[in-house]
Amino acid sequence: MDEMDEKDAQLREAAERLALTLSESGMQKATARVMTALLFSRHETMTAADLCQELQISTGAVSGAVKQLIPTGIVERAPAPGSRRDHYRFREHAWATLMGKQNALLDSMWDAASEGLKVVGKDSAPGRRLDEMQHFYGFMQREMAALIDKWLEQYEAGQD
Amino acid sequence: MDEMDEKDAQLREAAERLALTLSESGMQKATARVMTALLFSRHETMTAADLCQELQISTGAVSGAVKQLIPTGIVERAPAPGSRRDHYRFREHAWATLMGKQNALLDSMWDAASEGLKVVGKDSAPGRRLDEMQHFYGFMQREMAALIDKWLEQYEAGQD
DNA sequence: AACAGGATTCAGAGAATTTTGAAGCCTCTG
DNA sequence: CAGAGGCTTCAAAATTCTCTGAATCCTGTT
Incomplete structure (x- = not known):
């Protein structure tokens, strides 16, 4: 065999x-x-x-x-x-945990943009770029957290 | 100055x-x-x-x-x-593009789980782990794509 | 309290990745 | 169509990262 x-x-x-x-x-x-x-x-x-x-x-x-x-x-x-x-x-649900941790990177990105905006203001060339960046990562931070919760809920429900 | x-x-x-x-x-x-x-x-x-x-x-x-x-x-x-x-x-919207590219990794994860499940079946120890993994990454793939679209829409709207 | 089995640490060896710098190539210009 | 400027390539050098293996530490057992 x-x-x-x-x-x-x-x-x-x-x-x-x-x-x-x-x-x-x-x-x-x-x-x-x-x-x-x-x-x-x-x-x-x-x-x-x-x-x-x-x-x-x-x-x-x-x-x-x-x-x-x-x-x-x-x-x-x-x-x-x-x-x-x-x-x-x-570990169980390791993936959700892992993805959650990766959100730390999203935070760093938001912070970096914010840092830059403290120096320049949105009406400059770098300001416009950083403003978009901050907007994007702010959005992703919020939504990703929600998404992970949604998955957990859905998965637990399916297990019954 | x-x-x-x-x-x-x-x-x-x-x-x-x-x-x-x-x-x-x-x-x-x-x-x-x-x-x-x-x-x-x-x-x-x-x-x-x-x-x-x-x-x-x-x-x-x-x-x-x-x-x-x-x-x-x-x-x-x-x-x-x-x-x-x-x-x-x-590039404008570079962030959205970048995150979209990272989804390729989500695909790889789904594929890897799938690969394993072809060998073992869900009722084994590795099968249970891989099943959860596949479920998670399948979910994330779908939702992330939607999320990026949602951001683009929202951002464009805000620019008016 | 000494011992034994196992985990952790860390300096040094080794591997892998990055960067340099110079040669070569391509493309405009006069 | 010769020359100059600038981009790309690539072998070799440098750096960085990773792994090993032996010494050390920790913890439970007798």
Whole structure:
């Protein structure tokens, strides 16, 4: 029965492909690989040792990746009675959390525009550009937050 | 009258700060600096030489940055009758365009989830995670596109 | 309280990405 | 159609980022 093995290989491959995409958009490679390994894993949770083995990276790399992943809310430590090892798990609603965090960038953009407008006033060339920018990011900030809530609601409702 | 100079300095500083933020979220540093220089510039347009001087980078770096910025729709070549140099300009509605492009990432996420679900089925551990993921990104794809349209409409209306 | 298993840290090696600078190319101009 | 100006390209240099692996720290067990 190596049909299972083949499926596992496909799963791991899909995980690696996504990790590559994510690292191309700025995420650290080891971090992305740990994240997708947990996402595509057959297991409910994985230990640092599991991750080392599966990804062929050092314990230090795993530790660093986890350190980034936990505060962003994508991964969490799972209780594992009777085990001294930490068990990690992909967190439920991680995507909503992740997108919410990205809104911090929207804030930065708004702030930057605002900063510029303190100096120049809307009737100048940079003023016009910054005014549009501020308008855009102000709008996005508000609407994105609402959108995430809307998704959560909708998803929870669908789960019944 | 060095009040002007001081304001210029503040403007450039704000530009550099934003460039730094952007480079921290994955954009190439020179690219980010060119972009913010154009955004915060007092001038309507800038030439490659202007950018070299202001940012203290090589012509090659400017050329490379522009090469990235133009296809993404953030910057455009501006007609400049009587000048042999190319003039670059921050594009109107660049933000909406930019965010639209980022939706390509949402597509990738949806695809990755879909890929995994082809292998495992929703009743497994990875299946449940991937199902939520697919649901989330499918939702976001649709709603984000709508949101950008809504902003454009609203902004155009406000301009009258 | 000493030990053992495991997580974390961090300096240094190594890899990958960026930038430079100069050569080459293209396009206007006279 | 020769020359000048300016843009692009690209190999090499520089910088930056990332990973490793060993030392250290922490925590629960005997």
